[in-house]
Amino acid sequence: MPALPLRPPSRPASRRPVVARAFAQAACITALALAGGASSGADINDPTRGDVVLFPVPFETLRPATAGKPALEGWNMPGRNFRAGDGWWGLVCGTATNCRLVALRLAITPAKHDVYETDPVPSQWLVWSPLPAVGELHAVFKPVRSLAGLPLAAGPVKTWLQRGMAGPYPDAGRIATMEVAITVAPGTTALLVPRLRPAIKRDAGSGQPEALVLELRAGQQRQLLEDFENDSPEALSPVDPKAYLVWAGDLDGDGKLDLLLDTGSCSRKLTLWLSSRAKGPEMVGLAGSFEYFDPARSEC
Incomplete structure (x- = not known):
């Protein structure tokens, strides 16, 4: 299906799905706390999935700056899911394609996390160090299980595009499609294409609603990657290429395209x-994901 321009919302987005999500997550976290066993139910609140444990940046301010002490930044994460230690990496970029990997260590402090309209629950302060003094940190991650042997090293990492570079991303020349063109080699270009997936109706009211999805294209190959999050039942909003494509490069060292995406x-x-x-006809395979809604909030 060709990429289509998207219409802006005709009315303010409904907050009800967001409130419902907040209550559901709060109930889940509260149930875990009442059970008294973080280890037995820890995975319930773990926002990470896959064989790369992944966290986005910017971090939260855990403790504001005071006289003589800088602010402490990281994640305050409900539950007791994570362990301190080495093996973490940070993806750091300048204002062009000059990105690099830096080795990090995770420190953990037991804490509490507020929950909307209920009592705080046990949590962990996750703080990585040493944070780079130069460049923009895009993500922190740790390969585990089947990807524990991923060949990573501190230093430059092949990068074609990253959101900190000056100016807009290259496009495919089609107006209002919000596409990104990634030239991975002379004469070889991959496209990231946001497009509408029509609603599918089945018997008894089942099916899937209309959605904005992200598709990867290269030559005749097509691969659907993921849906854009949309909390408005009335309309689908346009997306910014520099919002959804965080980084495009070669992280695993095989000379092929890897992607870091934000469709939240x-x-x-x-x-x-x-x-x-990647498996079979795929061009890429999902290595790790992070998805989290702050249970202290009730809406966007």
């Missing part, structure tokens, strides 16, 4: 797609 809206969302995880 109200929730914090980040996904890492690696060419080395």
